[in-house]
Amino acid sequence: MASSLASIQFTPTPASFPSLAPRLRFKAPSNIPVNHDPLNPITFLLRAALVYPNKLALAHPDTPNPVAYTFSIWAQRTQNLAYALLKAGLNHGDRVAVIAPNTPLIADAHYGVLAARGILVPINTRLKPHEVAYILEHSGASIILVDYEYKHLVGSTKARVIVSNDTGRAGDPYEEFLTQGRAYSNERGWQGLEAEPDENTGAVLCYTSGTTGRPKGVITTLRGSYLAAIGNAFEGQINKTSTYLWILPMFHASGWTYPWANVFAFATQITLRTVNFTHIWNHLIHSGVTHYCGAPTVQIGIINDPLARKLPPSRPVTAIIAGAAPTAHLIAELEKKGIKPVHVYGLTETYGPFTRNYEQDAWANLSLDERSRFMARQGHAFATAGEVRVVFQSENSDVLEDVPADGKTLGEIVTRGNIVMKEYFNDPAATSKAFKGGSFRTGDLAVIHPDGSVAIMDRSKDIIISGGENASSLAIEQELASHPHVLEVSVVARNHIKWGERPMAFVTLHPQHTSKWKGRHHEFEKDLKAHAKPRLPGFACPEWVEVVPELPKTSTGKILKTELRKVVAKL
Amino acid sequence: MASSLASIQFTPTPASFPSLAPRLRFKAPSNIPVNHDPLNPITFLLRAALVYPNKLALAHPDTPNPVAYTFSIWAQRTQNLAYALLKAGLNHGDRVAVIAPNTPLIADAHYGVLAARGILVPINTRLKPHEVAYILEHSGASIILVDYEYKHLVGSTKARVIVSNDTGRAGDPYEEFLTQGRAYSNERGWQGLEAEPDENTGAVLCYTSGTTGRPKGVITTLRGSYLAAIGNAFEGQINKTSTYLWILPMFHASGWTYPWANVFAFATQITLRTVNFTHIWNHLIHSGVTHYCGAPTVQIGIINDPLARKLPPSRPVTAIIAGAAPTAHLIAELEKKGIKPVHVYGLTETYGPFTRNYEQDAWANLSLDERSRFMARQGHAFATAGEVRVVFQSENSDVLEDVPADGKTLGEIVTRGNIVMKEYFNDPAATSKAFKGGSFRTGDLAVIHPDGSVAIMDRSKDIIISGGENASSLAIEQELASHPHVLEVSVVARNHIKWGERPMAFVTLHPQHTSKWKGRHHEFEKDLKAHAKPRLPGFACPEWVEVVPELPKTSTGKILKTELRKVVAKL
Incomplete structure (x- = not known):
């Protein structure tokens, strides 16, 4: 195990330890066919707890109170959270907000809220109080899980508020909440929780950061979360030997489904409260990190940090980049450090990434400058995504027509399929506008090259008419x-x-x-x-x-x- | 590329080349939500043809007429097959039988038949004519695709019979059939084919080899095939750099869904008409093979072949073993040759593998004998499978109860979920017997260990009462x-x-x-x-x-x- 994680001195609370022979499955829903399991990403954690119970699942090292949980213990804690939410009166489909940086709290919530058949509302900690107030109001969250550092973002509210001091230790209000859940479960365990029978039920409600206007609430489904997570695990080639470092905020489009993707793959996750480049390099060097996600701006901070160095080829690191295309300079600097950049593209409405830039053998012979031009393309729809098209719409027509694949003609990127959101929450007008023509309209203007890869030219409003x-x-x-x-x-x-x-x-x-x-x-x-x-x-x-x-x-x-x-x- | 494959001299027929800018997607079904794509493994091939059109997809080297197809050309050929079937009068849900050893014909059929919205019926070439006659009759196949070597298995029939001489060259009746399909398509391409809107539609009808009684027809679905294939790709860690060697017959439970799993992962597939150990070692040594599947009996033949040698560690090979547990001797011999054994378990009714023996770190310190005892267990449910349970049924009760996880108490292995068959074709009595108690009854007797792994003790009828x-x-x-x-x-x-x-x-x-x-x-x-x-x-x-x-x-x-x-x- 990685040296810097192995040094964590920590014993989970008594309520965190599962009973001796837990049945790691939900009560099966009745009246569904024998050959149908509703797709649900919680099943990943139950399976990991069964197959590799003692493997390190989640480490939270760089705090005054570091914690580390195995899959078995983490699963029990998410079960405790589910029961605690039910005890607090959560009903099917009720919203649970979480306001936290990358911590076990928000990781737990990605399982516990779904296990209680609630809908998770992750809220950006960088918002202003009035913006948070709008989201709390609009989502109608009845329970709020909040990290101690962001308590001030919660104004007056009728919702039940649970504070985490991010200690993982007895006495922490969040730990007390979990302990109550464990008691309430009365050791009925997973078998006391009903599996959600409808995979098209809402899973997460993420609000877009909207540079203009009110943020919109994006409802994703259990099916989509399951399939997007598997797609991300496969595209990242994450597996049991991987260690994922949380740099991307988990509140951002549910961390692009990586809270589930990593568990599907049995990988270890490390959470960092802040984007601290010293900590990041410490983990890249000492904790065996193999994967992380981040926008180019963060990647630039990583390569420019004084601690930056060439990592050993025995432990290749993959940087998954979205938010903007990586530049030639960034690509070169990452590669010099032994970090392989993978460029993906997506939006909150597409569970994060839904396209990937697929490296072609022929690029190996190109200059960095030429290669980076190819790598800047948003590429093709990824593993479990549906199609990606670049279209235009004639006046007085409902039909979306494909632009020619000439690398020149500008059109709008649209997509459809399993990793497109279900709807904008309580906003049928916005939903029907976003789905106009039978596809999700990204609003991004792009060309499609003869090889079928798409390349964003601009947001429609960012085009310069010169x-x-x-x-x-x-x-x-x-x-x-x-x-x-x-x-x-x-x-x-x-x-x-x-x-x-x-x-x-x-x-x-x-x-x-x-x-x-x-x-x-x-x-x-x-x-x-x-x-x-x-x-x-x-x-x-x-x-x-x-x-x-x-x-x-x-x-x-x-x-x-x-x-x-x-x-x-x-x- | 591998030397023995690179030497293949072959030009596909003119009809095999796609038009210049093919749209590699089906006509979208109408009236389905924007966020729903019916799961369908054909989409894997369309995606591979889009992302890596010129990568070697399928090579068939050891015949007088070797062939090699890229993803782009292979996709076009399966499209031709779909149109040829439609032209021949195939209706939605009609059965298409294929009687062939591992050849491009049966690989094509795994895509072309599904693209035409038919149901594929792969028939074991080792059966006797009267057994084949029973399956043709029972399945009601209206079209039969048959390899020249197995023509004698088709008796008098009203079905349309298409013979493949396995040449891939003009003049071959199967090639003529594909060419007719291309002409019939009138270049409407994939957009002329309707995507199947219901993912729970039947995909494949495989007959069990049934050691007693009549074979039963197992209907699998598109959803199950998609999810099982992704599970197999992930469990095998197959990716774009992989080369899969077909030793397992593709007619056996649809080759455990590997015809799709390999394409999902962009891997190259090599088909061998027969289990010829000289050819197998030739490809292990010279063609960069990374994966193959086979029962222990075949694995024994591989390790005992005079050509057997230690393979270079730079190109690790994974042998996926099912049908029976690998013995200590087999494990040791495979490992000596640089081949990593992975033990999986399943039945035709579970799309092939649905459990896997998950290696634990602690086993590394065990003697071979002790380690092989652990590796002989059937293990845990795999990536996309549902639960695996070991149960008993009290008299006068419908409820399946779990046996204690003590590694001793015998019960029956049952499972449910997305990679369980839909039903036995035209046999509701057998279906309801197999699903009695709300799970699929494997008929295999096993214990469940405290770690949740299952170990088969016997088929019920194979227990010896001494x-x-x-x-x-x-x-x-x-x-x-x-x-x-x-x-x-x-x-x-x-x-x-x-x-x-x-x-x-x-x-x-x-x-x-x-x-x-x-x-x-x-x-x-x-x-x-x-x-x-x-x-x-x-x-x-x-x-x-x-x-x-x-x-x-x-x-x-x-x-x-x-x-x-x-x-x-x-x-």
Whole structure:
């Protein structure tokens, strides 16, 4: 076992230990055929607890009160949580909110809430109190599980509030809650809990971070969660020997279903309360980490950390990247450190990733620059996803028509199938708009290449119309990011007297190169424009470049172009 | 690519090449929710053809007319087959029989028949004409795809018969049939084929080899095939870099769903018409084979072949073993050759494997003999399977009760869930008997150990009642097989004047040791009894040992205890 995890000194609470010969299965629902098991990701944990009861399932090391749970004990704790929720009056389909960073609490909730046949509502801890209040109100959550550090986000509420001090020790209110659940179960165990007979029942209610307007509540199903998790486990080639490091927040689209995917694969999970690069490298080096997920902005922090080093080839690490395409620079830096980047794409409405960039043998012979252009594509629908299409809709027609697979014609990415959300909660108008034409409309504008891979050009609102040409801000960003001194870049439209619109680039510089350009931003602008000229058509070259200390971002790390547009509007 | 496959000189027929920009998806069924894709294993091939069109999908090397197909071409050929079947008048749910050894024909049928929304009926080529006639009659197959070598198995029939000469070349009647399908499609492609809207529709109709009575027709579903295939891909850790060698007949429980599992994982498949150990070793050594399935009898042939050698650790090979537990000798010999044995268990009614022996870290410290005892257990339900239970049924009760998990109490293995058959075709009485108590009754007698793993003791009829004790013939066989000179062994009950029954062992000797014991079988009997004495309770020690040149077997390689019992009855 990994040295830094093996050193955890911890004994779980007495209520965490299962009875001697637990039956690790639910009470079978009646009146369903012998050949039908409703798909449900909780079954992954019951199976892991049966097959590898003593394997380390969940470690939470970098806190004053570190904890570590085996599959057997973790399963019992999620069962306790289910009974505690039932004792607290939870009814079938009731919502349970959880407000927590990556901790055992939110990991537990991904099983315990589903086992009680409730719907989990993970809430982004970076939201403002009034935003949290809106979600609590809209979801109608009757029980709130909250980490001590985020208690202030819960205002006055009629819901029952359970606080976790994140200790795992007796005396912690959350532990008391679990202990009550264990007592309430009266040792009926899993057999006292009814399996959900309908796999199309809601599982999780995640709110989109919505850069504009009110957040929308995305309802996913048990079937979709099961299939998406298996898809992620397979695409990541996660297995029993894997160790997954939680960098991506679990509240973000249910951690892209990885709380279940890792358990399906019998992998060990490590939770970190914060994105702390020292801790991350400590675990990459000492804890045998093999997989983690994160947006490019986080990946940039990882490769630039002073502790960063080349990892031994005996323990290859896979970085699953979504949120934006990895740049050539990022790909090269990750690979230098022995980390294999895998580019995936998705939205909260698609359980996180539903496409993957599939590496082709022929790319091995390409230059980094050429290879990174291929790797920046969002690629093909992944293992258990349905189709991915790029479409347009003629006026007065309901039919979505495919754009030609020419790598040029812009259309909207749509998908359908088992890993598309069920609906927006209590919002039939938004649901029917999102499903217009019989597919889920992502709102992302893309081309489809002759090989069937899709490449996002922009969100519809991010296209820059320069001299009558459509310039993709993403494509411009991709090229500008290949400048070795650029750390991050975002491009938006700025009005232009002659061309209508012209691209303006906001750039942060690499820490190593900041001093070089200090007081010489104008020279840097010239340098970057010269870099862009051979790489981009004239209408897409940035007319203006502004070096800034940092870019405005959403709570989930997405760059807020709306803020940049406000800046531009004032120029 | 593997040298022995790369040397294949072959150009597919013109009809095998897809049109320039094929849409690799079916016409979407109408009136199903946006978030529902009926699970269907054909989607694996469409996805592989999209993501890795030029990767080698299927090679058929060791024939006068070797062939090799990429995913793109193979997908087109299965589409041609679907249209050819529709042109021949196939209606939804009609049965299509295939009588073939492991060839592209039967691999194609696993996709083409399903794409035409027919039900595939794979027929064992080792059956007698009257047995085949029964299956053709009972299944009501309206179209028969037959390999040239097995034409004689098709008697007079009203069904349309298509013969394959297994050439893949123009002029072959099967190729003509595919070409007609391509013409009939009129280039409507996959979009001209309706996806099956109901995932619980029948997919395959496999007949059990039934050692007694008429074979029963097992109907599996699309959903079950999809989930079982993913389970097998995951359990085998098959991926894009894998090469699967077809030793197990594909007609046997649809090749345990591997025709789909391999494609899900983007693996290459190699088909062999016969179990030829020279060819098998050629491919293990030269074609980069990573996976194969087979019963212990076949595995014994592999390890004893003169070509057998240690394979390089750089390309680990996994042998998936079912049909009977691997013995200590077999495990040791496979491991010596760099082949990792994985023991799985299942029946035709469970899509092949539904349990797996999960290796535990602690076993690494055990002696081979102790370790093989653990590895002989059938283990736990696997990835996408439902529960596995060992039960008894009290008189006058419908409820199946679990036996204690003590490793001692005998009960019947039952299971339920997504990888249990839908029904016995046209046999509601047999179906309801098999599902009595709300689970599928395997008829296998087993114990359940405290760790939840199951271990088969016997088929109910194979228990030997010796002095009032239940002796498991399997447990006795396992111990006798640990004698280094024993190749295979089968134990049946023989009447005994004092004890009621006593075990009698039929043994074949290892080729290297046959000469040693020639004319000295009585000495060998003493030697084997002495070997058994410290290993088995007195009532389980064989009273009689008979050395035979070979053991009687079914067409699928199972030892026919019924034949041995006939021998015993005459003694």
